[in-house]
Amino acid sequence: MGDDCALCVDAAVFDEGLPPEWEEYLRDEREKTFIGSPRVPLCAGCRPEYDILKSGGYGPVSTDDEAVVELLDDLRLDRIVENHGF
Ligand SMILES: [Zn+2]
Numbered sequence: 117m118g119d120d121c122a123l124c125v126d127a128a129v130f131d132e133g134l135p136p137e138w139e140e141y142l143r144d145e146r147e148k149t150f151i152g153s154p155r156v157p158l159c160a161g162c163r164p165e166y167d168i169l170k171s172g173g174y175g176p177v178s179t180d181d182e183a184v185v186e187l188l189d190d191l192r193l194d195r196i197v198e199n200h201g202f
Pocket residue numbers: 121122123124125126158159160161162163
């Protein structure tokens with residue numbers, strides 16, 4: 117697909133959704149509003165951590181979680197693909 121990972125400089129091989137709680141955090145803290153269902157491109161190295169946090173593997177999917185906030189602060193927002201529904 118040619119996208120770069122939203123967390124590092126590698127080429128993305130997956131894309132993942134953005135939980136509503138995370139979207140809310142990015143809107144409130146980073147002033148970023150997404151249209152449709154945003155997709156987050158990720159490489160093989162970054163996906164597992166994203167996946168674990170997204171599925172609440174260390175607890176609830178919450179932006180009270182330091183690891184989640186750290187991940188969201190590392191996200192390159194310009195690489196997130198907005199899905200306008202086609
Ligand atoms: Zn990566």
